[in-house]
Amino acid sequence: MLAKTEIQGKIENKKINVKNLLSSAGALAGLIVLCIALSIMSPYFLKIENIMNIARQSAINSLIAVGMLLAILTGGIDLSVGSVLALSTVIMAILVKNFSLNPILGIIVCLGIGAFLGFLNGIMLTKLHLPHPFISTLGMMNIARGLALIITKATPISGFPKSIQYFGSAFIGIIPVSFLLVIVVYIIYHIFLTKTPTGRYIYAVGGNPEAARLSGINVEKILIIVYTLSGLMAAVGGLVLVGRVNAAYPLAGLGYELDAIAAVIIGGASFMGGIGTVWGTLIGSMIMAVLRNGLNLLGVSAEWQTVAIGAVIVGAVYIDVLRRRAEAKTK
């Protein structure tokens, strides 16, 4: 009996893993179809420069989205990421430009502030018992944006040393550093979410917070970690943005939270929490970047691109709904 269960366990293990892959396969198939269609419509699309361009363009959203994924996995949301990006980068800019802070220290401060603002989001949620992260992070979104405007007197700060520009504009060979950063970050988060207790707790808290608490999980601590990491990832995205445009500005990252949410949802994560993978999110982010790039190549205006992105969000989730329904029927 033991042997049988064990063998079956192993066999099914593999089978289910394939099935798990398939659950983000919808998004992956979408991405592939999109790429094929665009490569037929525009000969420039498959050129190596263009592909690297997409890799670069998707980087900021990918970095922010992986933080957003954590929040959504716990059944929450982080609306403050765009503002956190702005505040953490302008503080770095002021310290480096006006107070001649060492740029490496500046980067560390930038990341530290992002993480700290995220930590405050977590504290507001767990210690002040605000009823939903929508509220705590909505508050933070406005507070951080306002502070960014105040301390910069609403003007951009530009011209940074090479070290700060590195993540946003450097290349290794033909590959943008920003994209390499995304790959490294995603591998780390994949390991974190699947192979560490804290990562598994994030899924458990999202799947059923009360059962998680009664299983001896420190739910509050997990939520604080999640929002701290989300803030940190917003700052990392900010660092890439500053490097790319060689400027920090208080209105940076406006609306980025919505792109990040879209990437997570297109990537198959459940808005109810407990379900989602980093690879799904990465594919979601790539779909958005490919779509924007392709429509640009085809000369579609920015306004219509926005309409297209909206349609993709609704379409992607609807396909997911249909898939789940079909799955439930076959049972």
Next chain:
Amino acid sequence: MEQQPVLLMKNISKSFPGVKALNSVDFELRKGEVHGLLGENGAGKSTLIKILTGAYQKDEGQIILNGKEVNITNPRDAINLGIAAIYQELNLQPFLSVAENIFLGREIKSTNNIISLINWKKTKEEAKRILKELGQDIDPSYPVNRLGIGQQQMVEIAKILSTNANIIILDEPTACLSSKETEELFKVILELKKKGISIIYISHRLEEIFTICDRVTVMRDGNKIITLDTKNTNKDELIKYMVGRTLEQQYPKIKTIRGREALRVENLTRKGVFENISFTAYCGEILGISGLVGAGRTEIVRAIFGADPVDYGKIYVFGEECNIKSPIDAMNKGIALITEDRKNQGLILIDNILNNITLSSLVDFKRKILLDYKEMTDKSVELIKKLNIKTPTVKKVVRELSGGNQQKVVIAKWLCKKAKIFIFDEPTRGIDVGAKVEVYNIMNELVKEGACVIMISSELPEIMGMSDRIIVVHEGKITGEFLREEANQEIIMKAATGVI
């Protein structure tokens, strides 16, 4: 006076993954009768009712209403056919008024306006009239959440009457009612009978069946056993049909030797909930906690487990005083709480067996920083085998398991954590009879291996069948303590109702 039945359910079958919930069940309901539906948890009563009300779809069988076969595919169909149910958890909007609740979805509109708005005056009058018919004097503009549970139930009945239902199902209607409220409910049931309304009355409480029902149908293990006139039967006969097996077969209690003290509670108090609770539980012993629903038993064990706060009192674990402030503290002292509501409090339903079993002990599987999945799988497979959890794979999603197997997954989680004190709250609620015996055998195994088991149960036979010692809780206080040999149904009930 044989008459055509109002409702005839014929050869109804229904299966869920791993369980045959109903096996070709027949059920007949006459006009104006109160028909008791009796059976243990997992006998199939709820499934039968859910098929009738459109919540589930039958696999096989026919439903014949007033001589015509009907097809009930969703709750709306059932309502349109005049079939309505009142469940234990009432279905009211807490912040809306009584009148609004009664007419929710069927609002009374003013007809002479171009834009038809809700006619509040008429809504309230109608609500008042219906409530009066039930002999209830409830202000229709009152918000429902400020009414007592008994009155809320009356609002629900009024709501159903306003839809012109002629078959009403009451599912354990007295579970949360005081004896006075119960009396009131029975009066209303007699009123409904007079109007020619037929009632299906589900209850565990045999006394009630004899007080209020004309006929009774007994179910067991998904089968209909028999339908009897209540005047031609008695309690013992009904119990025999319900249980269908001797007490020894149902409760496979083994003899064990009491070991050292495991858990001692002194004067534990949470104001308004429970007071001065003191008891001791030992290794190698099953301590039963009996009492009525709402007596405070669940609250006491939740407090011991650190899930709810306490005002004062001391908790000793293996002789050492412990300050348990959260489930984490309790868990680290070796205490496990297997809650009564496993779906909402015990399991991550959307996750698989492996992750559920290892959830509390993930830290033990950490090698440096990463989890050792091979060891986790091996341990899970070992526990799946030990507890006989029926699944083809450790990766099966817990939601797809039967109730009994889900319960075993919860137990496996705490075995994996190497807990020493197991607190079971209604361990066999909603699981089928075979699985119950398996759960009892797991308890036997635990105490044999020197663990301490504390079991809350509302089922007296279960308490008496499995406990070595029994404490009884009434209104937040311990009102009795009995050894297995001294205990009988009567003295436990007396303590549970505060008579002694």
